[in-house]
Amino acid sequence: MLGCPFSIRTGPNMCVNYHTPTREQFGTLGAFSELPADWRWPDEVWKDYPAPIVRAGRDGGMDVCLASYGMVPRRHIPPGVKVFDTMNARAESIGERRSFAPAWRRLQLCAVPMTWFYEPCYESGRAVRHAIGMMDDRPFFVAGLWREWTEADGAIQTAFTQITINADTHPLMRRMHKPDDEKRSLVILPHEEVADWVACRDMDVARSFLRHYPAERMKAWAAPQTVAKKQEPSPNLSLF
Template sequence: MCVNYRPPTPEQFGTLGAFSDLPADWRWPEETWKDYLAPILRLDADGRPSACLASYGMVPRRQIPPEIKPFDTMNARAESLGERRSFAPAWRRLQLCAVPMAWFYEPCYESGRAVRHAIGMQDESLFYVAGLWRDWPEADGTVTSSFTQITINADEHALMRRMHKPDDEKRSLVILPHDEVNDWLACTDLELARSFLRHYPAENMRDWPAPPVSRKAVETSPNFELF
């Protein structure tokens, strides 16, 4: 499961239409982990693609009651979208989003130990991952947003089946072709939405060993910000 990825920088967003004119005060960390702010794309009230800053993980830790053991919601399994309490309401309401990335990280055990690998596009372009979003009322009267990424089984995917421990089920994020992003966001039918949940061609992707990084290092970066 992907729990860490590299979002585009504000400068890189000039290549993605809805992100071409971001508010000057928007900041996010160089790498995204649970509960970190990151940019997503969703439809606004007028049905137009709109950029939004949201926290990674459908249920932010601050929204989990203290008597409940913390749980993770960074990834939503496609097979159980309509059943999991954390995701089902957003899925049924088709609160779909697209998560922009430069690459994401997974552990590769081909050497016999976990080696952090970055996974991105063969041509080094930015890409979008299919996700869900929801809003949260805050104590101060504001409304914040959160998101999750959708994953599918990757046992047969030539690249993604190489990731994670040998005996683990192989999973992959759902990468959206650029010409399908707007159709995904505007989808109004659950069965049609499921048709987007398929693999991106392995030959158009690449992976490479990435330097390990600690969350502490990310949290001390000048762009770090949480809700």
């Protein structure tokens, strides 16, 4: 079972939980209204949960893929190795960390659609779960990486991570997390840059996308919630 109380999920590793677009909202993000009828994903995504991502297609366009949240799914951590999290990749070390470097060197870039993500804010003196989204309430994309895994039955499944940057100077994101923690932010991609990001084939150019989104186009609001325990997803990415 995945026991996921918010108080356990917070910390310097940044965003580990976010809210996904509905199938209808997906149609507002581009040419993705025709999704496979059997695709399902939860409203809120946690580690190892299935969620849609967008990546470069073989025809030069963009394809949607249903993938597992976390670059190294828990089921692929070898026995005897302490469980570790790979939901977020730090931009500063993305080319060095063993979990992320191979995908970064191959520029296996993806964009993660969401309507908002969650962070703890301590301005009241205690952790208050906050949702962070766009001022106009539109869904948006976060920069990420993807890789493939071979499952025990021989099936090929996809996993992904989100990319974060330092947010010590960002007017909104520096309000999140404990006062003494390093401030981090997801890399939010402007809509007009999503296609260029996923198609990028130059590492230096890819790094130029890893910058802050304007705070005046974002908003945050208190969203306290007790997250109930949920059944751990199976390797076929289905929760239903």
